[in-house]
Amino acid sequence: MSRDYQKLKALEDFRVLDAPQLLPCPPPPLPPTEEQMILRMLVRPKYGPFHIPPSLAWLEDTIRDMAALDHSLTGIGHSWCYVTVRHGPVTTKTDDEWHFDGASFRTTLIPERNYVWVDHTPFQYKLGAVEFPHDFDPNKHNLFTYADQVTKDSPIFTTWARSWYLINPFCLHRRDPNTPKDRPRTFIRISFPDIEGRDVNNTHNPLLPTPAWGRDPVRDFRNQLKDYDA
Numbered sequence: 001m002s003r004d005y006q007k008l009k010a011l012e013d014f015r016v017l018d019a020p021q022l023l024p025c026p027p028p029p030l031p032p033t034e035e036q037m038i039l040r041m042l043v044r045p046k047y048g049p050f051h052i053p054p055s056l057a058w059l060e061d062t063i064r065d066m067a068a069l070d071h072s073l074t075g076i077g078h079s080w081c082y083v084t085v086r087h088g089p090v091t092t093k094t095d096d097e098w099h100f101d102g103a104s105f106r107t108t109l110i111p112e113r114n115y116v117w118v119d120h121t122p123f124q125y126k127l128g129a130v131e132f133p134h135d136f137d138p139n140k141h142n143l144f145t146y147a148d149q150v151t152k153d154s155p156i157f158t159t160w161a162r163s164w165y166l167i168n169p170f171c172l173h174r175r176d177p178n179t180p181k182d183r184p185r186t187f188i189r190i191s192f193p194d195i196e197g198r199d200v201n202n203t204h205n206p207l208l209p210t211p212a213w214g215r216d217p218v219r220d221f222r223n224q225l226k227d228y229d230a
């Protein structure tokens, strides 16, 4: 994969889809025995130290290792860092749909990096070329459904379980729709965006001030996008 992570993301970057990048990293430590559901918890502001709460103490070394790896892969030393852990029954629905991580165009940004690991039933991805019509506007049209539609004849690839991957915004992926709902699953995502999340749905980090934001980007932005009518 040859992406310049220091170059601002543009629609033309999505013309060629990327595969997830398999990383030679050791597995994370064993998670706690009880269920854990942490959604995009802020653990490091862009300029500042880590604030790892007790609930994520088991993952602290991995979080720090991934931050060092991200720095060496991208040359970017200062990023926000968010952690998601879903350790228990599979309950969320939208991950089953084809999507890009960090593909919003509301703000012009460098590409976000997401480092993911799952213990079983790993995620799927598609490759291919995506041509955009001149009037395609990612702030009006749904990039996810458009990319899914134009790659509908592309083969579906599956990643390896128990392996670390780097997913960049140009990787069209989804959770396997046949992921068993009754079998506990451990999913870990360590994200490095260049912008603060400010999402009301994020799990609060008790070591950091309570956020005053009431933003819900999925409801207020993503769900307002229209499918592009070819």
Ligand SMILES: [Fe+2]
Binding pocket: 099, 100, 101, 173
């Ligand atoms: Fe994703």
